[in-house]
Amino acid sequence: MNIFSNRTASVLTKHGKELVLNEVLNSATGLQVNLTNAYDTDLLGTFTLDVSRHGSQFDAARKKAQIGMELLGTDLGLGNEGAFVADPYTGMLPWNIELVILIDQKHQLEISGFSGAPAQNAHAYVCHWEELEKFADTALFPSHHLVIKPTDEYHPKSVKNITDKQQLRDAFQWASSNSSKGVVYVENDLRAFANPTRMKNIRQATIDLASKMNSLCPACRMPGYWIEDIQRGLPCNACGMPTDQEIAKKWGCLKCEHSDVEGMKVLRFANPSQCKYCNP
Ligand SMILES: [Zn+2]
Ligand SMILES: [Zn+2]
The missing domain is CATH 3.30.1490.20 (ATP-grasp fold, A domain)
Incomplete structure (x- = not known):
């Protein structure tokens, strides 16, 4: 039982995303996803340059969630927005970042799930x-x-x-x-129903969202308690200089001031192969 079970979330799409969203979120959180296609989301921007997109990926997803809530009169709304960029590792391959946002008006809460994966975008x-x-x-x-x-x-x-x-x-x-x-x-075609690779990535982003919806703050019990920041700089085993390796994760609540640092319990060092000084 959580604050989402037996509630209805609207989703505005004409691209078949509602099935994936409902399948993942209904079993993970108990909410029901209701579709509306009474507004043409292509007016908010398309991938084929017919309508250029304004604002960030966040703004676009948020706007879709809000329009969906208004059309269906719900206090929960879902919105998805995808972006296509170069991959973060080599910069050579097409990469797809999917964002799925949940707005809960009743609890004044916004939780988002992400997934990045190779895209079929040729x-x-x-x-x-x-x-x-x-x-x-x-x-x-x-x-x-x-x-x-x-x-x-x-x-x-x-x-x-x-x-x-x-x-x-x-x-x-x-x-x-x-x-x-x-x-x-x-x-x-990059629209979700026409691009199974992208639809799979939307599913991953929705799974990420569901994990966050089920993660409760230890202090106030509100959902969305998650990693806010990763501290890097684990010292090199050979020279002692800081590396890009992770030292600790900072968790934080969306609603209250509670936070926690999840880090190493014992002093550790990075392998010199990860060190810019020993292995430039
Ligand atoms: Zn809290
Ligand atoms: Zn070193």
Whole structure:
């Protein structure tokens, strides 16, 4: 039993996210997810440059949660927003960060779950059908849908919802004949229902959210008690200089002042292979 069980959370989406959200959150926290699609979330920004996005990923997710609550008259709202960036390790691979936010008006609480994972986010310029077929294979088509535009990504017209070979061929012919240079732009559709890799990452972010919803502050018993900060600087075993290795985690409450440091119980040192001075 927690403060969420038997309550209804709204989610505003037309991209099929409600099934994943409900499946994860209902079993983990007992809340029920109710869908509304009475507002077109694409008006808040799309991935295909039709509508540019304003504000941060947080602002966008929060706005969706708030509109959903207003439309369904609930005091709990969920919102998801994805971002596509370069991976944080090498900077070479497409990376997807998903944020799922929960707003609880009744308890004046906002909890968010995150997940970062490799993304299926490829694009290409092609002139011939054979090139497009080859690209489609590497872009995991047809499990992942494609979007096609004449000339380049800035062209105002596009064909979306391409899910089979015949549609791909038709879209290619349409784009070829509408392209000033005979070039066709093709990319992965990044909307959740059209991109199973992304949907899987939304599920991970929702699992992260559920863990936080079930983590209660030891002092005031409110949910969302979680790691606020990680302190780094574990000294090197050879030279004693600080490294990037973790020393301790700081946990904090969203509602009260309670916090706690979870760190090493015994003095430890970092391996010199992790040291910038010993192993630059
Ligand atoms: Zn607290
Ligand atoms: Zn060292």
